[in-house]
Amino acid sequence: MKISLPQNVKYIIKALQQQGHEAFAVGGCIRDSILGRIPEDWDITTSAMPEDVKGVFKRTFDTGIEHGTVTVLLDKVGYEVTTYRIDGKYEDHRHPMEVEFTRNLREDLLRRDFTINAMAYNEQTGLVDLFGGMQDLKEKRIACVGSAVKRFEEDALRILRAVRFAAQLGFAIEEETQGAILQMADSLKYVSAERVQVELMKMLLSAHPEQIEEAYKLGITKVILPEFDRMMLTKQETPHHQYNVGIHTIQALRHIKADKILRLTMLFHDMGKPEMKTIGEDGVAHFKKHEIVSERIAKQVFRRLKFDNETIQIVSKLVLYHDYRMPQTKSAVRRAINKISMELFPMYLMIRRADTFAKSEYLREEKFQEIEAVEKLYLEIKENKDCIVIKDLAISGKDLLDMGIPQGEQIGEILQKLLDEVLEYPEYNKKRFLMQRASLFIS
Numbered sequence: 001m002k003i004s005l006p007q008n009v010k011y012i013i014k015a016l017q018q019q020g021h022e023a024f025a026v027g028g029c030i031r032d033s034i035l036g037r038i039p040e041d042w043d044i045t046t047s048a049m050p051e052d053v054k055g056v057f058k059r060t061f062d063t064g065i066e067h068g069t070v071t072v073l074l075d076k077v078g079y080e081v082t083t084y085r086i087d088g089k090y091e092d093h094r095h096p097m098e099v100e101f102t103r104n105l106r107e108d109l110l111r112r113d114f115t116i117n118a119m120a121y122n123e124q125t126g127l128v129d130l131f132g133g134m135q136d137l138k139e140k141r142i143a144c145v146g147s148a149v150k151r152f153e154e155d156a157l158r159i160l161r162a163v164r165f166a167a168q169l170g171f172a173i174e175e176e177t178q179g180a181i182l183q184m185a186d187s188l189k190y191v192s193a194e195r196v197q198v199e200l201m202k203m204l205l206s207a208h209p210e211q212i213e214e215a216y217k218l219g220i221t222k223v224i225l226p227e228f229d230r231m232m233l234t235k236q237e238t239p240h241h242q243y244n245v246g247i248h249t250i251q252a253l254r255h256i257k258a259d260k261i262l263r264l265t266m267l268f269h270d271m272g273k274p275e276m277k278t279i280g281e282d283g284v285a286h287f288k289k290h291e292i293v294s295e296r297i298a299k300q301v302f303r304r305l306k307f308d309n310e311t312i313q314i315v316s317k318l319v320l321y322h323d324y325r326m327p328q329t330k331s332a333v334r335r336a337i338n339k340i341s342m343e344l345f346p347m348y349l350m351i352r353r354a355d356t357f358a359k360s361e362y363l364r365e366e367k368f369q370e371i372e373a374v375e376k377l378y379l380e381i382k383e384n385k386d387c388i389v390i391k392d393l394a395i396s397g398k399d400l401l402d403m404g405i406p407q408g409e410q411i412g413e414i415l416q417k418l419l420d421e422v423l424e425y426p427e428y429n430k431k432r433f434l435m436q437r438a439s440l441f442i443s
Helices: 007-018 028-035 050-056 105-110 133-138 148-154 157-169 175-190 193-204 209-217 226-232 245-254 260-268 290-304 309-320 330-340 345-357 364-384 397-402 409-424 431-441
Strands: 023-026 043-046 060-064 069-074 077-083 085-087 099-101 120-122 126-128
Touching (some): 007 069, 007 077, 023 028, 028 133, 050 060, 157 209, 209 226, 209 245, 260 345, 290 309, 309 345, 345 364, 409 431
Antiparallel strands (some): 069 077
16 A cells, blocks of 8 residues: 655655664554545654654754654644654553653554554555554444553543544444443543543534444443433423434534534533423423523533633523524514624524424424524624614714713613614614614613
């Protein structure tokens, strides 16, 4: 097999070989190249010691030299070059206490997580595949190198990576690896919240976000996202739904594009349902005000997983308003846009559509027609540049001060009253008219 290496990668490998060292491109870049995907980055493994690597290249910096990694800078791009190594004992289910450098490529590949990530390549030797990585790629299988239990005992993050790779590549996790995950899932408690967040997002943004169901079956979400498990155990006895809350959520994830805000919103939009479920005398389930609880849970989980404040703010707002309904009139849509914001309203419409796709077929066409009617009104409002928020008013707080209204709460209250009228009658948004109206509100 021939793999096309970037010129800088060829240069690094050749430069090391000319000094008597072995060197290969290794890991994910080889996997992706074989699959016809564009690698995000190129890693190189070598028999050269870190100080030897630094001696070969003019511009280097230490990125993990205690673990044998030196970054070589070429054309303003960094390439990680790591010495063959054997990992020592892992003390925290994440990091080896020490590493031992080796001259043996096999020993270096043996420490890696999955067979598909344990292949190496250079133009002189060709593909080095000692653990069946090519066969697993052909059979679309995620399998550990050697003992799956040992691999996960060493680094619990690999448990999440197994499901994430399955989601990104559309692969299945092989039986022994599944069994090891079930046995070792509890060790995910040793993984930092930041790393859990990264792996969760990669899975959610993949072509197969439905792999979160596999994470549930393997006991992963029980540790990192127990709120999801509660959804999987909550039935929806209503003609509007055909799935339990968890499967409905998975279907909603599948029906919305791979955008961070949108996928997170769909993951959290119904998380309040287990807490708010009631059953009527007719046996029909109700989940009144679940969106309020869903927003609260979303904020709690986001803080636990160390999400940034902007993501928390935007997603929580969309979760709160994900099922917001309004009459199909311009005034009602303007008020809805005021609540949700002009910027987020297109996302709200996408969320409503995905949510509807994930429900039963009961009144589905009518629901889509309603969404389309609201979208049409939204586009007309946007085209007309109707006033939606206080800053769009033809009058300002300064104008009220000039009228003699003292600075304070009354100014804000008057502006809000004026906005309420303009949302209903956009033609009122004229300065002279608003000043006349304002004079009527002065106490």
